[in-house]
Amino acid sequence: MADKVMDRRIARTRGTLQRALSSLILTKGYDAITVDDICETANVGRSTFYSHFTSKDDLKRRGLDEHLRELLADRRRNAPAPGDLKDRHLAFSLPLFEHARDHLDLYRALAGSRGGGVSLGAIRQIVSDLVREEIADNADRNPGDVIPRDVVVTYVVGAYMALLTWWLDGGAKLPPQRMDGMFRQLATEGIMPPDSEER
Amino acid sequence: MADKVMDRRIARTRGTLQRALSSLILTKGYDAITVDDICETANVGRSTFYSHFTSKDDLKRRGLDEHLRELLADRRRNAPAPGDLKDRHLAFSLPLFEHARDHLDLYRALAGSRGGGVSLGAIRQIVSDLVREEIADNADRNPGDVIPRDVVVTYVVGAYMALLTWWLDGGAKLPPQRMDGMFRQLATEGIMPPDSEER
DNA sequence: CCAAAAATGGACAGAATGTCCGAAAAAGGA
């Protein structure tokens, strides 16, 4: 962006503060953290903190923005050729699981259950946009009592975020491919096991 | 419980404080509320507040517990005869939507997006128990690469809570029966519209 | 080596928390 060349001290200070916040979130949960905690962990003066960020929330938000930009850049870079796997639905899932695994501690802080909502909301928003885009087509036809697109989006994104948070909280034991496969199967085929068609 | 007869003043004070909190949550969001706000809204002295509750979170949690007890009592009362609609899956859904509609403002405070997580977690826990119970059977067989029960529970509950929150935030415009129908259809049949079997 | 920029620590006012106490008010039993 506008940060063509940045003073080493600034980069170092901000980076240290971001990392301190992430580690504290995993330690004691976001709500219980004070600005003092962050500064002490980061070995940074409190006045320095306030010369970079206006509050704890500001620090969190800006760190999040940065990494979400990275995520979207990844996505753009690895975008499947349009029309390639065109009929592969919910394509956002695997890249996001992989990105989360590659930045596990950060994601556990941002999207884990200790992260305290704020970040989760931003991530949820991004995922919502991706999903809405994908299922945009098949909504307009069938004016009858079809399920509204907003409902489908809410449903899918809620389920996905829950899986992501669960996976991160448990230390991301299962491989991203497995998580992605299960999610897409549940979303497209429903929760009934294949042999329970018996009634 | 142990509250056989309760001094009128105590009942009145606690009730007023609970109601004050609920209304404030809808007004300014849970995080921004101070104990002073609650006391002023309720016309109760601050020392009185602390003689009943240890903190804002305590007040919220105890109010939540009370109403969750009521919800479970409702559920027990209206429980379908076991074996009656045995094959109707996800039976918890409709009663919970209806209960939420009957106590709309309270639920918007507890489970709406302004409620700030804490209550959502408790509700999610209860719903998780109900869902886990229901899909307990069909898990043990098929030792192969079947989707683990925890994953299915997480998926379903995440989707349900997202729908519930979305519905409440929007003022619960759609009838509970509609919400229930859409949820159960999405959960059992997946998100594909019936006519998109084309590939 | 030097001027500009950043980091530091300490002081400060303001807000909110949680505790304590004496005095006023309300409740409920006799």
Place this chain on the structure above:
DNA sequence: TCCTTTTTCGGACATTCTGTCCATTTTTGG
């Protein structure tokens, strides 16, 4: 109704955290 018990009240208090400001020291990059 009266009297004792319990609750409520309001104010004072110590503590913690916030956010701002400034004079001083340190680091950076040219």
